[in-house]
Amino acid sequence: MLCLTAWAQPPTPSTEREVKIPLVATDRANRAQGLIHLQPRSLEVELRGLQPGGVYTVWVVHDRPREEKGLGPRPHSFTADAQGNGRYRAAFSVDDRAKWQLVEIFFVPGGNPSEERDRKVILYGPIRGL
Numbered sequence: 277m278l279c280l281t282a283w284a285q286p287p288t289p290s291t292e293r294e295v296k297i298p299l300v301a302t303d304r305a306n307r308a309q310g311l312i313h314l315q316p317r318s319l320e321v322e323l324r325g326l327q328p329g330g331v332y333t334v335w336v337v338h339d340r341p342r343e344e345k346g347l348g349p350r351p352h353s354f355t356a357d358a359q360g361n362g363r364y365r366a367a368f369s370v371d372d373r374a375k376w377q378l379v380e381i382f383f384v385p386g387g388n389p390s391e392e393r394d395r396k397v398i399l400y401g402p403i404r405g406l
Contacts, residue, residue, distance in 0.1 A: 293316070296313055299381065299400065300399065300401060306398050306399075307325040309323070309325050309399075310323035310324065310381070310401075315368075319336075319347065319365070319368035324360060324361045326361065326362050327360065328356055328360045329355060329356060330356045330383060330387075331384040332356065332364075333346065333353045333382045334347040334353075334354075334379065335379070335382065336372070336380075337380055337400075338377050339378065347364075377402065377403065378404075379401050381397070381398055382398065383395065383398045
């Protein structure tokens with residue numbers, strides 16, 4: 277009698293592969309869309325539908341109690357291209373994944389990423405537990 281045994285591969289933890297997470301718009305009038313690419317040692321956001329030439333900042337957030345930190349080196353920002361597309365990438369460790377719950381993308385109306393007072397969240401995405 278022939279007996280065949282199949283060995284199932286254990287699932288790869290998400291900390292060892294890329295996870296793609298859609299970003300959610302905070303306002304129905306907002307045309308912006310994007311994805312978070314959560315990779316083993318970095319986090320990248322890929323966006324479209326932004327204001328061409330607009331300045332944006334990227335933050336990670338812990339909601340309760342509210343705590344936020346700019347992602348990557350200051351000023352944690354990028355400028356959308358003439359077609360309204362943008363991309364931002366920064367180091368992001370497994371320890372960071374355990375601490376932070378959300379990624380938030382802020383539009384900076386005045387164009388100065390150091391001026392936090394007038395910034396507005398336009399997109400967000402959950403990253404906790406991934």
